[in-house]
Amino acid sequence: MNSLLGFQFQSPGPIIFEIGFFTIRWYGLLISSSVLIGVALSQWLAKKRQVDPNLMADLVIWLVISSIPCARLYYVIFEWQQYAQNPGDIIAIWKGGIAIHGAIIGGTLTAIIFARLNKVSVWQLADLIVPSLTLGQAIGRWGNFFNSEAFGSPTNLPWKLYIPVNHRPLTYINEEYFHPTFLYESIWNVLVFFLLLSLFFFGLKHRDKIQVGTLSLVYLITYSFGRFWIEGLRTDSLMLGSLKIAQMISLVMIGLGILGLIWLYKEKRSLPDVH
Numbered sequence: 001m002n003s004l005l006g007f008q009f010q011s012p013g014p015i016i017f018e019i020g021f022f023t024i025r026w027y028g029l030l031i032s033s034s035v036l037i038g039v040a041l042s043q044w045l046a047k048k049r050q051v052d053p054n055l056m057a058d059l060v061i062w063l064v065i066s067s068i069p070c071a072r073l074y075y076v077i078f079e080w081q082q083y084a085q086n087p088g089d090i091i092a093i094w095k096g097g098i099a100i101h102g103a104i105i106g107g108t109l110t111a112i113i114f115a116r117l118n119k120v121s122v123w124q125l126a127d128l129i130v131p132s133l134t135l136g137q138a139i140g141r142w143g144n145f146f147n148s149e150a151f152g153s154p155t156n157l158p159w160k161l162y163i164p165v166n167h168r169p170l171t172y173i174n175e176e177y178f179h180p181t182f183l184y185e186s187i188w189n190v191l192v193f194f195l196l197l198s199l200f201f202f203g204l205k206h207r208d209k210i211q212v213g214t215l216s217l218v219y220l221i222t223y224s225f226g227r228f229w230i231e232g233l234r235t236d237s238l239m240l241g242s243l244k245i246a247q248m249i250s251l252v253m254i255g256l257g258i259l260g261l262i263w264l265y266k267e268k269r270s271l272p273d274v275h
Helices: 026-048 053-078 080-085 087-091 100-118 122-147 181-205 214-231 245-266
Strands: 015-019 022-025
Touching: 015 026, 022 026, 026 053, 026 122, 026 181, 053 080, 053 087, 053 100, 053 122, 080 087, 100 122, 100 245, 122 181, 122 214, 181 214, 214 245
Parallel strands: none
Antiparallel strands: 015 022
């Protein structure tokens, strides 16, 4: 029962509809939608910075081809005990189980190769991609909602999330309501997205004040700050011993972002590039 002062979230299930062997799942729809929106947004931003929008469309294709498999591989590696017993599920990405940090690592390597081949600044490309990436993360997190995954610890807050018993950790098998960490991260990413857009358009008007690479560095810091806090609430984190992998990576990303901004604005030097 919902309380008079609040409400609860409850997933309607991962499947939109199915006809015979043909199934449309929310997870796949949200990921594909975020890719299409990301292409359109990055091309629009590229035009504003007088960068060839077709270059961005090509880059996004490269990123999709590389980052989604890398995101899956990253997840599978840290959950190998589960997939070793069910190897057929390794490719079942529609069931959920991708890690954004794996996508960022794969996407970064791909962007460096793409930038070198096309003789363009990788930081310029990154600045045009990170707003789309952030918005895509905000959209994609709702896939976790429909799959009843990536939730937090038990709570009785007004915005509590109901988790079916077959999706609960054994530790909390008798609990019903959990923190909707998917929602927290989605909201956080929307805020980061608007911050990045604000910096982008400020940079168009004041080109001497926003250096190339700034948006990428701000993304590393702001996204990672929110992710570190939200990850502390989650019950299904990828672990390395007793440490949460996402929190460790987030700290590294925050450190790199801060060092990059110091390099740009205190040392007044351009970031190392590939072109």
